[in-house]
Every structure is written in C-alpha cells, then in structure tokens.
Amino acid sequence: MKRTTRNALCNLLLLAAGAALLLWVDRTFDRYVVQVLNLIAINTILALSLNLIYGFTGMFSLGHAGFMAVGAYVSSLLILPQAQKQTIYILKPLIWPLSVLQAPFFVAVLLGGLAAALFAILISVPVLRLGGDYLGIATLGFAEIIRVVANNIVPITNGALGLKGIPSYANLWWTYGWCALAVIFIARLVQSNTGNVLKAIRDDEVAAKAMGIDVFKYKVISFTVGGFFAGIGGALLASLLTTIDPKMFTFMLTFNVLMIVVAGGLGSITGSVLSGAVITVLLEWLRFVENPVTIGGFTIPGVPGMRMVVFSLALLCIILFRREGIMGMREWSWDMLFRGRTRGGEAR
Amino acid sequence: MSNGVVLETKNLTMRFGGLTAVQKFSACVEEGHIVGLIGPNGAGKTTCFNMITGFYVPTEGQVLFQGADITGLPPHKVCARGIARTFQNIRLFKNETVLQNVMIAGHVRQTSPWWGKAMGLPSAIREEQNLREYSLSLLDAVGLSQLAMEQADSLPYGAQRRLEIARALATNPRFLLLDEPAAGMNPQESEALMAFIRNIRDRFSLTILLIEHDMKVVMGVCEHIWVLDYGVCIAEGEPTAIRSNPKVIEAYLGEEAPVHA
Incomplete structure (x- = not known):
C-alpha cells in the first residue's frame, strides 16, 4: 500500500474511532466529565490558533483573549432568543438590528470567527510592523481595549452585567467537530508550501524577503487565520458556559492558552493537541489542592487560586528544563508508528 | 549568448547620516557575464548589494534591471523580477529541511492561492508536486x-x-x-567553487555578480571587475588590468612609503 493512502486511511479510522468514542462518552458519563471534554476541544482550538501565530510564524501575540471576546459576543448575540435579550438588557435596551437578529448555531459561530478575523486584519496593519516583544505588548493592549470597550458600550454588550442565559447548544459534537476542522485545516496549511513560507518568516525574516516572500502579507494571513479560530473558540466557550462578561476575557485567559502552546511545543500541531488535553485535565484535577487536605491528623486549609501557583511553577519548570515543550518542533505521524517495519525502505 | 545590458546602476549613492557608504557608483553588467565587485573591508560592497536587491533605498541614483527602473522596490518584488542573492554570513532557514529551504524560495513562482493546498485544490496540489520535483532536481544539480x-x-x-x-x-x-561565496573555504574547495559558479551560469543562463576577497577566485572566474574603496569606484576593467593597477594595489596594501635617499 502506498504511504499516502495508508496515512489517509489511518486518519479516517482515527476520525471514526473518535466519533464512536464521543458517542459512548456522551451516553455514559456525567455532565462534569462531558464539560471537561468540551473544554479540551475548545482549548485545543485556541492553542492551535495561537501556535499558528506564535509557534509557526514567530509573532509573539498576547491578544488571544481579545479575539475570543469578539467571537463570543458576536455569536452569543446571534443565538440569544429575542425574549431573553429583552430581559437581560436592564440598563439600556439592545440597539435595533441586533435585537431582532437571529442565526442558527453553526452560522453564529462562523460569524463570530469571521468577526474576530476582521479585527485581526484591522489591527494587523499597524501592529505587525512591530517585532518581537513590542508586538506582544501591542497585542496585549489590543485585548485590553476590546475588554474595556465591551465594558462600556452597554447598548450592545450589556456592559459589566454581561450576557446571561445563552442557549447551550455547544455539545461534544459541535466542539469536537470544530476542533477536527481546526486541526485538519491548520495541519494541512502548515504542511503546504504556505506553511514552509510561514516557518521561513519565523526563522529568518531578512532571508525570506530576499527569497521573494511578501513577509507582511503572510504575517497578516497567519494572524487572521489565528484570529479566526480564536473567535470560533470564544464563540463555543460562550455557548458552553451560557454566560459571558468582560471580566472573563482578561490576560489570564490568554495566559492559559499560551501555557498550552508552550507546554506542547512551539511549532508542533500534535504537541498542541496533546497538551491541550493534558493541561485542561490537570487544571481541573488540580482543584484538589484548593480544598482542605487532611494528612495524618493535620488539616491544611484550602487556599483558592492555589492551582494557578502550582501551574506557574510547572511552567517555570518547563522553561528551565524542557524549553521545547512536549514535542518541540517535531510532529507525531503515522510514519513514526510504521517505521519499525519499513526501516530502510522507501525514502521520504 | 546575446550581449545586452542586464543590470545598470547610475550614480548610486548611499549615505548613512554623515557617512557616505557608496558614492556615485555606476556600472553596466552585460548578460551572461560573471563579474566581480572587490575592495577592502568596509568599502561599501555589501551596501551596493543591498541597494540593488531593495534592502536599502539609495539616497541618490537609479538601478535599472532589464531596462526597467527598480530603484526603491521592496526586496520581494525585486526578487520576483528575477534578481536573487546569497548572504555574506549564511542565512538559511535553520529549522527546515534542505528540500523545504529550496521549496520556500520556489514559492515566488507559485500562482495558486495560499489556502489552495490546505483546501485540497487539485491545481494547487499539482503545482506543489511540480515544485517539489523541480526543487529536488535543483538539489541534484548542486549535489545535495x-x-x-x-x-x-x-x-x-x-x-x-x-x-x-x-x-x-x-x-x-x-x-x-x-x-563572498568562497568565505571560509580552503584552496581545494574554492577551486571547486569556481567550476561550480561557471557551471550554474551556463546551465541556468545566468548573469552573476559576486563579492569576493579570495583573489584567486576573483581573478579566476570574473570577466570584469569593479574595485571600491571608501565607497568610491577607483578602478574597473579586466582582471589582468586590475591586478597591475597601482590604485588598486595602494588600496589593498597601503601607499608605498616614499623613499628618501
């Protein structure tokens, strides 16, 4: 069998197995487990989108919470029932076209992503002229601006009260469906020559220019695709949690995504998928350190926020001892699995 | 081999603040030739390269390529017109494979949209397959x-x-x-390099301009040479003429001490 056919077959089998697993999980486990599984999918989407921007194109962006906020607000406003809109907008009524607009969940999420992509294009024109740490600061500023604006344009975002009672359409099928889409699209993109071009910009911008690459154009493309999937992630998250407010989209949200990307390996798709699952589970599991613990007659009182201390320490350890993350820039592939048998066989 | 002019620079001048790195550099490069640009360290050779390839916008003067004015075009457009360069300190895309490095450069000739391959566009997949094969043939040509x-x-x-x-x-x-293609090479390697440069010139019907410090390489391979010193072109001509030009010797070795009896 040809290598490419075999890999395609394996991918299909993996997708089918994933779908079967979802069906089983959906029927057997309680809501808490399902919620964590949903979060894994969403965090994976977010991590992939940041990895495209930071890991593959080398643009240090800290604006993810901003894109997520845009996606979350746009899609929530489109799926909130009209009656619910009238109830929650207490201070000022929702302005006209938004108060009657409705869209199916898929369209709403898509539009959330597109709106975030539009924001990405708009800010990329001034901001992508900066490089390195300066870009990080500028994008961080952008995310903060989005949050402050959301806090203050009450007739659209309902200000600090936020949106409540968002229909919880987001189930395992939606989240994993979008997650699969994000993995497939971004993986295929970075494997194509366009992906090579992005990596070239990351490695050596001057040489990339000399080789005829319109560096600015490709930076905008990468930033926009990343922004799009961040918006999708935000939209799904809003429907999963059923309530959003500006306080949710602080730097901590970006930090969580950044942690997943760094832990998984900058420039590795499989690394991001892997660490998306591991870190989301750890974040939940580590809640026990915040509860009172009794060890041999001693009772240690629970400290809220303790798990973030543990996580920051973990991140420190990653940076000190394994800077390249779980996967580094490598990818896990079917070839690795089958290599044992075909050693010395076909050249890649 | 027709002998039209491929590249022409007219009074190319580059000033950085008070420092004039290159002053009124005018040169005509004929098609199919291998020509050299030499001079002591800091003479402004690389600055000339940077002006031709669009990395610097010259303070004054013009760069004409195949008759068209390309002064001030950004580097990627200059490259798309058909000018390619290498760097003094090697600048490869370090984390990528050898093949990927070559394919990245081939991207400038790709016409399918950036999302083509990712979305499974048949024409984009075919184009990339062709590029892959062409890149492999290029690597074969340079023995890699x-x-x-x-x-x-x-x-x-x-x-x-x-x-x-x-x-x-x-x-x-x-x-x-x-x-400086021969920088850091031993005599055998630079010998091989000279043959290699002539080989690619014939094979890809190129015109080549090179900066080099290794005089054996310069004299051995170049058909015409310009000599820069402190940004000023002090001599030009055939290798034999350059070798015996007193101004050039002075620039490289310093002025002869006046002998008093």
Missing part, C-alpha cells in the same frame, strides 16, 4: 540530493553555501548576486 531531508543547519559549511545558492536558483533568477 542525498541530504534533501536533513535539517539545514546540520549540514557541513560548504554544503550550506551550496544550499544557499540552490535556494537562490529556485527563485528562477536571471541575475544572481553572490556575497
């Missing part, structure tokens, strides 16, 4: 096909130099600028 799947910065020094040239060739240039 065995190393196609190695990471670029794991290559030995000489191979990295050749890869940089292969990468420049992948942009399908008419005019190639080589910035």
